Structures are given as structure tokens and as C-alpha cells.
Amino acid sequence: MNKTHIDVAEFQQRRYRLLAQMPANSVALIPAAKEVTRSRDTEFLFCQDKDFFYLSGFHEPDALLVLVKGDSADTPEKVAANLDVNESILFCRDKDPQAEIWHGRRIGPEVAQSEYGVQHTYGLSELEQVMPMYVNGRSSLYFAQGQDKVFDDMVFAILDILRNGAKQGFSAPGTLQDIRPIVAEMRLLKSDAELAIMRSANEISGNAHQRAMKFCQPGKFEYQVEAEILHEFASNGARTAAYGSIVGGGENATILHYTDNQDVLLDGELLLIDAGAELCGYAADITRTFPVSGKFSSEQAALYNLVLESQNAAIATIKPGSNFAAANDAANQVLTKGLHQLGILQGSLEQLLEENACKQYFIHGLGHWLGLDVHDVGDYQMDENRRQLRPFEPGMVMTIEPGIYIDAEAQVEERWKGIGIRIEDNILVTESGYENLTVNAAKTVEEIESLMATANKA
Structure with a gap:
């Protein structure tokens, strides 16, 4: 059973x-998303x-x-020990039997207080009246x-009321701060519970990629393969994809964010699939590239093994x-040497390595959080040369996704043209090294060909 x-x-x-x-005598406002009209x-x-x-x-909107x-508590434990002055308040939609039928x-506020562990809850109908009292008199917001923009307008309207209400004893915060950098740093290091969900999201996504390999054959359409992937996601509790699935055959694989999925x-073509499930709000992000017919050509295998070697490095x-x-240096070295050996990059290897010449065909970043x-x-933590120097810490999760993309206009031998290959796994930094969360999606040439050869393709 997946832990969600x-x-x-x-x-x-x-x-x-x-x-x-947060400093003493401050308040933070974090709004939920709104429903978006399609x-x-x-x-x-x-x-x-x-x-x-x-x-x-x-999970509700609005x-x-x-x-x-309230006080100067400087640890989470001290905050938790003094919840009379350090408070969590939730405003949510009022109960409405008629609206709930539709x-x-x-x-509702009453149940939300106990289920979500906040000190106070109010209905949205009370927002305009109650929220200013939590902002009034605070030093920082x-x-x-x-x-x-709608939320900004509401906040500044409240600030105007407080600024203009000195005779009533009101005062507005003198300092406005962006809350996003603080939360971003917190989100960067994953808890055990988060990692359990992400492992499950990877398991579901890996099975979806293997399902696509088994289903794929010449004459199928990209959207049919996409449907197999989405079915595997939803059947296992991940109702949605984490992003628009990329299912690109042949030269479509050289378009980095191809999502038409209609050809x-x-x-003889390769199929590149970049698809991941979203489970309990958490994303997987996996890419696999494999032959439509189930068998790599010698050129396809040579480039594929080069990308895989660079990913492993x-x-x-x-x-x-x-x-x-x-990690970038390791991948770029392998790709540049390999492309030079295959004759796709020409000239002095020493100069090619110095110039990171592989970036002509590896045109995106290596990975992301x-x-x-x-x-x-x-x-x-980029430096002036855009090198990402932030030290890894246990609990960080990232993608590692090198690729090679040689479109039909590239100045290379005809046999290399129209090939796009990317391989992407999700990697956790551990105390002693790393854990690859993407463990069940065939990745080597041998694994892929074996899986596709044994599939029942009636």
C-alpha cells in the first residue's frame, strides 16, 4: 500500500x-489557491x-x-510551548448545505480546528471583520x-484602515517581508513522511514508464502511449500527472517541451517520454527514451549509452x-569526450572540454530541485558564472537528466540526425551519499530491449 x-x-x-x-510581534499571511475557470x-x-x-x-480553495x-521564542519547541501568544489561525469556507449539494x-471552521491542529478557525464570512485584529499592532508583516493581485489589494486595504485608524488605537506593521524565501528553505529539506510519498510517486511513475514500453509499437500514436501512462497513474492513486506529459517520437524528441503528443x-524511431505522477501533492519527474520497435539501432545505442554514462557519472x-x-562537470566531460569519439564534435579534445562543447547538443540544465x-x-546559490554551488545536504531531492538532441538541421552525418535522448532519475541526498528513488523503470539498453521483447502486443 502506497504511503500517502x-x-x-x-x-x-x-x-x-x-x-x-519570524521576529517577535510579527504576523504572516499565507493564502490558499483559488479555483481557476477553464x-x-x-x-x-x-x-x-x-x-x-x-x-x-x-485542501480547499479560498x-x-x-x-x-507574539514573543521572542527562537526555537520551534519554545513556540509550541507558548501557543497563547504564538498562534495559528485558519479562515475557510463556511458550511453551506445548498452549495455542498452542487x-x-x-x-467548515468547526471541524477544521480539530482536524488541522490550529488554535482558531473562522468562516470566510468573518474574514473582513476579524483578520485586521491579527495584523493590528504588529511590527512586521x-x-x-x-x-x-486580489490578495495584495486586500492586504493593502487592511493596512490603509490600520494606518488611518490611529484615533481608534490602530497601528499598521512598519515592515513588510517576503515570506517565500523562508518557506522555500524549509521545503528544500524533505522529512521522512515526504520521502515516503516521493518514493511511492516514483514507484507509480516507474511502472507507468514500463507500461508505456510494453505497449509501444510502430503504428501507435503518441497520445495512445500517453493514455497508458495516465491510466497507470490514476489506477494507483495518483489522479493527476505532476506536469504535462511529454511523449515525443522521432524528431519530436528534440523539442524539449513537446506536449502535442499527436503523431x-x-x-526505427526513438520515443522520449518525460512523465511523472503527482501523489499527495508531491511530484515525480522521470524520463526514459526507447526504440519504438523494441530494438536500438547501432547509432541510437551509441548515443543512448553515452547519455546513460554521463548520468551515472x-x-x-x-x-x-x-x-x-x-555533477555538471562530470556529465559534461563524459558527453564531450563521447561526442568527440563518435565524430559528432570535431577538433581538439582539450579545447572542446575547455569550452564544454557538448552544450551544443545538451542544451538544458542537468537537473533541478x-x-x-x-x-x-x-x-x-549561483556564482557570477552561473555555476550552482550550493552544498548538498541530506534530505534534498533533485533530478539528474542529461540529454542529447540532434535535430534535422544539425551539421552532422545523416545517421545522427533526428535523434533526441534524455534519461532522468530522481535522487535523494543521504547522510553518506545518495539514494536513487527511480528504481523500477528499465534504463539500460539490455533492460529496455528485454522488457519490450517479452511484452504481449496484441
Whole structure:
């Protein structure tokens, strides 16, 4: 059974950690996402704001989390020990039997207080009256200014009321702070519960990639393969993909964010699939590339093994204290040497290595943070040369995804043209090195060919 649950105590602890980093006499406002209209009176499937979810675990739209820091407590433990002055307040939709008949059940303020471990709850109908009292008299206000204009307007309206209410004893915070950098740093290091979910998301996603390999054959359409992937996700509790699935056959694989997924798959082509499930809000992000017919050509195998070698070299560098720059150097060295050996890059190898000449065909970054977002939050600490020097720490999760893309216009021998290959795994930094979370999606040439050869393709 996949673990898809984070205890309410963990959400409480996250709030205590955030409050501990705020100065005394401050307040933070974190709004939930709103439903987004798709067309006329239909909405897109709701996706909760990730920072709001991280701190509350609450799934309904239009809610608001308010965190009040009253004293100078400097540890989460001290915050938790003094909840009379360090408070969590949740505003959520009021219970409404008529609305619930049409649009589904609402938790309501009364149940939300006990289920989500906050000190106080209010209905949204009370927001305008109650929220100013939590902002009044505070020295600092934390919120994500610029993220939601409607919310910004509401906050500044409250500030105007407080600034103009000196005769009533009101005072507005003198300092406005962006809350996002603090939460981003918290989200970067994953807990055991988060990692359990991410392992499950990887397991589901890996099975989906293997299902696609078994299903694939010449004459199928890209969208049919995509349907197999999405079916595997949903059948195992991941109702949605973490992002728009890329299913690109042949030269479509050289388009990095190809999502049309409408062309027929041809014998002799490769199929690149970049697809990951979202489970309990957490993303997997996996890419596999394999032959439509089930058998790599010699050129395809040569390039594929080169990309795989570069990925293995990059992953081998991952450990506490290392960084993305070191992983990039390892991958680029392997790719540049290999492309030179194959005759795709020509000239002095020493100069090619110095210039990172592989970037002509490896045109994107090596990887990114992964978590509640596919391209997750967290500083990379780039230097003036855009080298990502942030030291890895246990609990960080990232993708490692080298690739080679040679389109039809490239100045290379005809046999290399129209080939796009990417291999992507999700990697956790551990105390002693790394753990590859992507363990069940065939990856070597031999594994892929064997899996596809034994598939029943009626």
C-alpha cells in the first residue's frame, strides 16, 4: 500500500519552525489557491497553493492561514510551548448545505480546528471583520507580495484602515517581508513522511514508464502511449500527472517541451517520454527514451549509452557537501569526450572540454530541485558564472537528466540526425551519499530491449 499521508503533527511542526524564524510581534499571511475557470462555468481540477499546503495540509480553495508571533521564542519547541501568544489561525469556507449539494462537501471552521491542529478557525464570512485584529499592532508583516493581485489589494486595504485608524488605537506593521524565501528553505529539506510519498510517486511513475514500453509499437500514436501512462497513474492513486506529459517520437524528441503528443510512431524511431505522477501533492519527474520497435539501432545505442554514462557519472558525485556544479562537470566531460569519439564534435579534445562543447547538443540544465513542485523552490546559490554551488545536504531531492538532441538541421552525418535522448532519475541526498528513488523503470539498453521483447502486443 502506497504511503500517502502526512500527520497533522508534522504540519504543526512546520508552522512552529516558521514562527521561530519570524521576529517577535510579527504576523504572516499565507493564502490558499483559488479555483481557476477553464471555460465559462467549468473549472480546472483544483491545485492547492504549495506553500499553503506545506504549512496547513488543507485542501480547499479560498482559505487563509494566519501565523502570529507574539514573543521572542527562537526555537520551534519554545513556540509550541507558548501557543497563547504564538498562534495559528485558519479562515475557510463556511458550511453551506445548498452549495455542498452542487459542488461537494466543505470541512467548515468547526471541524477544521480539530482536524488541522490550529488554535482558531473562522468562516470566510468573518474574514473582513476579524483578520485586521491579527495584523493590528504588529511590527512586521510577512506575505508573498506580487503573487496574487486580489490578495495584495486586500492586504493593502487592511493596512490603509490600520494606518488611518490611529484615533481608534490602530497601528499598521512598519515592515513588510517576503515570506517565500523562508518557506522555500524549509521545503528544500524533505522529512521522512515526504520521502515516503516521493518514493511511492516514483514507484507509480516507474511502472507507468514500463507500461508505456510494453505497449509501444510502430503504428501507435503518441497520445495512445500517453493514455497508458495516465491510466497507470490514476489506477494507483495518483489522479493527476505532476506536469504535462511529454511523449515525443522521432524528431519530436528534440523539442524539449513537446506536449502535442499527436503523431504516429514509426519503426526505427526513438520515443522520449518525460512523465511523472503527482501523489499527495508531491511530484515525480522521470524520463526514459526507447526504440519504438523494441530494438536500438547501432547509432541510437551509441548515443543512448553515452547519455546513460554521463548520468551515472553525475549521480556518482552526489553526496553531502558536493553541488550541482560538480555533477555538471562530470556529465559534461563524459558527453564531450563521447561526442568527440563518435565524430559528432570535431577538433581538439582539450579545447572542446575547455569550452564544454557538448552544450551544443545538451542544451538544458542537468537537473533541478524536486518536491511539492516539479521545479521545486530553493536557492541554487549561483556564482557570477552561473555555476550552482550550493552544498548538498541530506534530505534534498533533485533530478539528474542529461540529454542529447540532434535535430534535422544539425551539421552532422545523416545517421545522427533526428535523434533526441534524455534519461532522468530522481535522487535523494543521504547522510553518506545518495539514494536513487527511480528504481523500477528499465534504463539500460539490455533492460529496455528485454522488457519490450517479452511484452504481449496484441
